[in-house]
Amino acid sequence: MGYIIHYDICALVIYAITGVVFYFKKRIPCNKNKVFGILVGDSALSTVLDILSVFSTGEWGIGLKIFFHTAYYFTHNLIPFLFVIYILFLTDGYKEMSALFKSFLYTPMIVDLLLVITTPVTHFIIYVDSQGGYHRGTLQPFTYIVAIYYLIFGIVYAMGNRSMLSRQVVTSITAFISMTVVAVIVQMINKLLLVECFAASVCMLLIMFTLQSQDDMIDQGTKMLNWSSFVNRCSIKYASASDFTLLLIRIPDFKMFMKTFGGRFSNSLLRSFSDYLYNFVNLGDGFYLEDECFALMFPKDSEKVGETYRAIRKKLSEN
Numbered sequence: 001m002g003y004i005i006h007y008d009i010c011a012l013v014i015y016a017i018t019g020v021v022f023y024f025k026k027r028i029p030c031n032k033n034k035v036f037g038i039l040v041g042d043s044a045l046s047t048v049l050d051i052l053s054v055f056s057t058g059e060w061g062i063g064l065k066i067f068f069h070t071a072y073y074f075t076h077n078l079i080p081f082l083f084v085i086y087i088l089f090l091t092d093g094y095k096e097m098s099a100l101f102k103s104f105l106y107t108p109m110i111v112d113l114l115l116v117i118t119t120p121v122t123h124f125i126i127y128v129d130s131q132g133g134y135h136r137g138t139l140q141p142f143t144y145i146v147a148i149y150y151l152i153f154g155i156v157y158a159m160g161n162r163s164m165l166s167r168q169v170v171t172s173i174t175a176f177i178s179m180t181v182v183a184v185i186v187q188m189i190n191k192l193l194l195v196e197c198f199a200a201s202v203c204m205l206l207i208m209f210t211l212q213s214q215d216d217m218i219d220q221g222t223k224m225l226n227w228s229s230f231v232n233r234c235s236i237k238y239a240s241a242s243d244f245t246l247l248l249i250r251i252p253d254f255k256m257f258m259k260t261f262g263g264r265f266s267n268s269l270l271r272s273f274s275d276y277l278y279n280f281v282n283l284g285d286g287f288y289l290e291d292e293c294f295a296l297m298f299p300k301d302s303e304k305v306g307e308t309y310r311a312i313r314k315k316l317s318e319n
Helices: 006-024 031-055 062-090 099-122 140-160 167-189 196-208 227-239 254-261 263-277 304-318
Strands: 126-128 134-136 244-250 286-288 293-299
Touching: 006 031, 006 196, 031 062, 031 196, 062 099, 062 126, 062 140, 062 167, 062 196, 099 126, 099 140, 140 167, 167 196, 227 286, 244 304, 263 286, 263 293, 293 304
Parallel strands: none
Antiparallel strands: 126 134, 244 293, 286 293
16 A cells, blocks of 8 residues: 555544534634635545545455545545635635636636546546556646646735735735645655645644634624724725625614613623624624624615615614
């Protein structure tokens, strides 16, 4: 067999830690978090398939061995692509993509995955001989070219939009790309040393405790995004020239409620009102700006703004 899988085993442990923290920690179900969850799940599955590919022998059947190898390449090749999608959602760039931008983003991955899916027939990426021996196909280097393409794509996009990214985000992106490149080079030099999945797992853990850390983004009383998140979101919108509409709401006579009914009742009222506001926007588009002031973010010229305004005004006048 000859392959060294110790790093893959370590990667599974790291993915287990990352998964537990991510899935059991309260978080905003926005697109950025959804993509990160998919990214972690895909990377972990890729690691499992890598291990199964190593241990699959002739006793398993050639068909099953081909399946493990093909599935591994499919999931593993998705990682850099999903990471670029994650960066796009960090900057709200996904919604603003032009048709040309989308073609540059999707075309290489579609071609790559088609080559992987058809490789059991074409043998372009990998093939297994009649004795169960594993061989790399003539177009197998293309998968590395596509991975490099997306890493460069991520760098160029991040640098072109660095005004919208904090230093922490830039550092995390740089670390992800650097570790991935080093791991690919090491594994290309020593094909028996499986380190690519380990490098990806370390990157996921880094992102989990940096970019995905939301304790400083959420107001603990209302569970809405706080003032800092609001300023950051508006800065991204302005920097990307994305038009949007804001609806600002303040609860009238709230200080009177506090004096009359006390802090516990007032905090409960704020939380109930924030839950009510989420009937009109996604969880990532509602903000609590302190001093009983809320902000709701809508796309430009959204018809929901007027409807929301009338509904909220009616709600406040009733109470």
